[in-house]
Amino acid sequence: MVLxxxxxxxxxxxxxxxxxxxxxxxxxxxxxxxxxxxxGEKATLFCQLTDTEDQLTRIIWKKxxxxxxxxxxxxxILPDGTAExxxxxxxxxxxxxxxxxxxxxxxxxxxxxxxEGIYTCIFNLISTGPFETxxxxxxxxxxxxxxxxxxxxxxxxxxxxxxxxxxxxRPAAEVMWRLGELEKYLRTETNHTVNPNRTVTVVSxxxxxxxxxxxxxxxxxxxxxSTLPEELVLDYTINIHYPPESTLIIPDSQANPKxxxxxxxxxxxxxxxxxxxxxxxxxxxEGNRLPVPNxxxxxxxxxxxxxxxxxxxxxxxxxxxxxxxxxxxCSVLLGLLICTVVLAGVVGVIFKFxxxxxxxxxxxxxxxxxxxxx
Numbered sequence: 561m562v563l564x565x566x567x568x569x570x571x572x573x574x575x576x577x578x579x580x581x582x583x584x585x586x587x588x589x590x591x592x593x594x595x596x597x598x599x600g601e602k603a604t605l606f607c608q609l610t611d612t613e614d615q616l617t618r619i620i621w622k623k624x625x626x627x628x629x630x631x632x633x634x635x636x637i638l639p640d641g642t643a644e645x646x647x648x649x650x651x652x653x654x655x656x657x658x659x660x661x662x663x664x665x666x667x668x669x670x671x672x673x674x675x676e677g678i679y680t681c682i683f684n685l686i687s688t689g690p691f692e693t694x695x696x697x698x699x700x701x702x703x704x705x706x707x708x709x710x711x712x713x714x715x716x717x718x719x720x721x722x723x724x725x726x727x728x729x730r731p732a733a734e735v736m737w738r739l740g741e742l743e744k745y746l747r748t749e750t751n752h753t754v755n756p757n758r759t760v761t762v763v764s765x766x767x768x769x770x771x772x773x774x775x776x777x778x779x780x781x782x783x784x785x786s787t788l789p790e791e792l793v794l795d796y797t798i799n800i801h802y803p804p805e806s807t808l809i810i811p812d813s814q815a816n817p818k819x820x821x822x823x824x825x826x827x828x829x830x831x832x833x834x835x836x837x838x839x840x841x842x843x844x845x846e847g848n849r850l851p852v853p854n855x856x857x858x859x860x861x862x863x864x865x866x867x868x869x870x871x872x873x874x875x876x877x878x879x880x881x882x883x884x885x886x887x888x889x890c891s892v893l894l895g896l897l898i899c900t901v902v903l904a905g906v907v908g909v910i911f912k913f914x915x916x917x918x919x920x921x922x923x924x925x926x927x928x929x930x931x932x933x934x
Contacts, residue, residue: 587611587612588609588610588611588612588688588691589609589610589611590607590608590609590610590681590683590691590692590693591606591607591608591610591693592605592606592607592608592681592693592694592695593606593695594695594696594697594698595695595696595697595698596697596698596699596700597671597697597698597699597700598671598699598700598701598702598787599671599672599673599699599700599701599702599730600670600671600672601670601671602667602668602669602670602671603667603668603671603675603697603699604656604665604666604667605621605665605666605667605668605679605681605695605697606665606695607657607663607664607665607681607693607695608657608661608662608663608664608665609662609664609683609691610662612662612685612688614685614686614687614688615685615686615687616639616659616662616683616684616685617639617684617685617686618636618637618638618639618684619636619637619657619659619664619681619682619683619684620633620635620636620637620681620682620684621633621634621635621636621653621664621666621679621680621681621682622634622679622680622682623677623678623679623680624677624678625674625675625676625677625678626673626674626675626676626677626758627672627674627675627677628647628674629677631680632646632647633646633647634646634647634649634653635649635653635655635666637655637657637659637664638659639659640659641655641659643655649668651669652668652669652670653666653667653668653669654666654667654669662683664681664683668697671697671699672699673699673701673730673757673758673759675697675699676697676698676699677696677697678694678695678696678697679694679695679697680692680693680694680695681693681695699730700730700731700786700787701728701729701730701759701787702729702785702787702788703726703727703728703729703733703762703783703785703787703788703792704725704726704727704728704729705724705725705726705727705781705783705792705794706724706725706727706794707722707723707724707725707781707794707796708722708723708724708725709721709722709796709799710722710723710799711799711800711801712770712800712801713770713800713801713802713871714770714771714772714800714801714802715769715770716769717769718767718768718769719767719768719769719770720765720766720767721746721766721767721768721770721774721798722765722766722779722781722796722798723763723764723765723766724737724763724764724765724766724781724783724794724796725761725762725763726761726762726763726783726785726792727759727761727762728755728757728759728760728761729759729760729761729762729785729787730758730759730760731760731786732752732760732762733760733762733783733784733785734762734783734784734785735750735762735763735764735781735782735783735784736748736764736781736782736784737764737766737779737780737781737782738779738780738781738782739779740779742774742777742779745768745769745771745774746766746767746768746774746779747767747768748764748765748766748767749764749765749767750762750763750764750765751763764781766779766781766796770800771800772800772802772805774798774800775798775799775800775802775827776797776798776799777797777798778795778796778797778798779795779796779797779798780793780794780795780796781793781794781796782794799827800827801827801828801871802826802827802871803826803869803871803872803873803874804824804825804826804830804867804868804869804872804873804874805825805826805874806824806825806874806876807822807823807824807825807865807866807867807874807875807876808822808823808824808876809821809822809823809850809863809865809876809877809878810823816855817852817855818851818852818853819849819850819851819852820849820850820852820863820878821848821849821850822835822848822849822850822865822867822876824848824867824874826867826869826871826874828869828870829869830848830867830868830869830873831868831869831870832846832866832867832868832869833846833847833848833865833866833867833868834846834865834866834868835847835850835863835864835865835866836863836864836866837861837862837863837864838861838862838863838864839861844863848865848867850863850865855882856882857882857883859880859882860880860881860882861879861880862877862878862879862880863877863878863879863880864876864877865877865878
């Protein structure tokens, strides 16, 4: 009977201890948060043990990452606060927690895409054993924006006018165009490429018929991404090539020009300018500006500027007629002389008319002697 009582007492004590231990363990919590970090920046891995008075003997960290999928211990903290680093992280890992407060938080510096993975925080206690939690660390990457322009020749078939890149982003970036009034002329196409490091490159193509009216028109490529504080806007000026279509010769001054400039509508600019003068057998001058060191009547004539780029050529002409001051004076004197002669002739005619009239008049009303006197 006594033996049975002792056995019952031992069993009761065992169950009581088991209940206390389970109750004590069941209240223990490990607090942690998953984290997302941008490539090249630092990641904070927070973990803390709560609701236990059991003595902490060690905090241990292990990891399983894209760079090394095999789970390995890489960091441990002792009660005196000293830390041990293994498996190559070196000074990239720092303890930022508090051992006495059972805070095992760490920071990983200069995170790379290969550091993405699962990090496990483990608390070793004297009586109740280890407690652990997993933290997912995700690494994002900024997109690299770039623009590649084309220079198609004006024509009638649709071509690629420009390409907008958002490269090596994680996750994929959003790429769009702001075209304004050019939407009726242009359209876009977008494709995605997953790179070996799991970043994504997005390319958006600007397509349209290369019309001359589109040349020098501005468009905007917009890149959006969760890692960017604001939109990335890439400006682009459409570049359409075409041959010279109009050529004008313009004097640098209306009153006293020192030269004439050949102005051409073309893209690219002409690579060759040739000036000729009518009735001259050889080219007169080369270059887009014809200098006039001393303007005189000898310069009079018809001048033609020929402009040429790799797609074609065009020409423009200017007739030059120079009147010097002496020539103008002679012209005035000659004009006065002509006016004097004409005036004298008119007076003579009037006088003759008068004499005739008088003579006729006298012939009708006077003696013949009077007529002879006239």
